[in-house]
Amino acid sequence: AVVSTQSTGVEKAANLAHLSEIQWHFIGNLQKKNCSKLSTCKNLALVETVGSEKVARALSNGWLRNGPGSKLRVFVQVNTSREPQKSGCMPEELLPLADVITKECEGLQLAGVMTIGAFGYDWSQGVNPDFVELLECHKKLAAHLERDDLEISMGMSDDFVRAIEMGSTNVRVGSKIFGARN
Secondary structure (H helix, E strand, O other): OEEEOOOHHHHHHHHOOOOOOOOEEEOOOOOHHHHHHHOOOOOEEEEEEEOOHHHHHHHHHHHHHHOOOOOEEEEEEEOOOOOOOOOOEOHHHHHHHHHHHHHHOOOEEEEEEEOOOOOOOOHHHOOOHHHHHHHHHHHHHHHHHOOOOOEEEEEEOOOHHHHHHHOOOEEEOHHHHHOOOO
16 A cells, blocks of 8 residues: 555545555644545545544545545544644544544445554553554454554654554554655
C-alpha cells in the first residue's frame, strides 16, 4: 500500500489513477473541510485518522457521493498521549465515536484504531504507556462491537519493532523508506 500524508496526496494519487494496483492509505491530519476532496481519491483503501464525529460524517457523506460504491475502511485515531497539539478522540470518547461510525455513517466501515503517541518515548523506562492505552481501547472496542477483526495501528519508523511486538497490525514507516522530511 502506498501512503499519502497530506491533502496534496490526492493530486498525486490522481496522477497515478491508471495504476489500479495502488491502494492509498491516508494517514495525515484530516479536517472536515477536506473530506469531500479526499473522497474523490481513486483507489483510496483506508483512512487512519478519523478522530471526530464531524469528520466521520463528512467523510461518509463524501464517500457515498464520490466513492466506488463499497464502504471506505477507517481507523479511529485515539489521542492516547492526551497532547493538545495532537488530533484524535480521547480514549473515553472512542466508544461513542465508534457507535456513530457503525450506526450512522453508511459509507464507512470501522476497521480499527490508531495512535501516534508521544514522540521520543524512552523505551528504557518500560513499555510505551500510549501503546498500552491503545491496546486497552482496542480491547474495549472489540468487546463493545462484539468483533474480533479490528486492527491496531501504532508505531512509526523509530519504534515500529516494539509496536509490532506489542500487537500492532499496521505501522507507519515512511521515513525509514523515504528518508526524513525536509
